[in-house]
Amino acid sequence: MRTGTTTNGRSVTILGVADADAEWEALPAKPYGALVIAGGKERPDKQLYGKVAARLLETGCAWATLHGGKHTSRLHDIFDTAVVDYQLKHSPDIEMMTSGEDENSLEESMRDAAIYGHPSYGEPYAELLVLVVAASDTKLEEQAEALAKSVKPE
Numbered sequence: 001m002r003t004g005t006t007t008n009g010r011s012v013t014i015l016g017v018a019d020a021d022a023e024w025e026a027l028p029a030k031p032y033g034a035l036v037i038a039g040g041k042e043r044p045d046k047q048l049y050g051k052v053a054a055r056l057l058e059t060g061c062a063w064a065t066l067h068g069g070k071h072t073s074r075l076h077d078i079f080d081t082a083v084v085d086y087q088l089k090h091s092p093d094i095e096m097m098t099s100g101e102d103e104n105s106l107e108e109s110m111r112d113a114a115i116y117g118h119p120s121y122g123e124p125y126a127e128l129l130v131l132v133v134a135a136s137d138t139k140l141e142e143q144a145e146a147l148a149k150s151v152k153p154e
Contacts, residue, residue, distance in 0.1 A: 033065070
């Protein structure tokens with residue numbers, strides 16, 4: 001686990017997890033925003049990321065910026081389906097907005113999460129979770145930490 005502060009004053013926690021069932025060391029206070037980074041190069045697994053989305057919903061994530069390179073639209077499909085499934089099974093009042101584009105670099109995705117990832121009707125969430133899922137090593141977590149502490153609005 002890594003922690004820090006974004007340039008716009010948001011508290012950030014960076015976690016690397018192998019899967020949704022692993023113990024997550026720390027989570028921000030509800031409601032919070034998140035950047036979910038798909039650590040593998042292959043197409044995101046529906047079951048794995050569906051569980052990640054459900055766990056984020058359960059723990060109070062209200063906005064998730066998704067970064068999976070050319071597979072980001074696949075992550076959107078998985079997350080959006082997981083949100084609807086969760087609403088139908090547990091509570092129709094639970095929401096999680098998603099953002100992210102296939103062509104975004106990691107820096108652009110971090111900017112979206114840190115600067116723009118909040119509801120248009122309210123203030124930015126005080127805390128941001130950066131969740132690096134299924135990365136083969138910690139380099140992606142280190143890169144995310146550096147970007148979270150330095151990224152500025154365009």
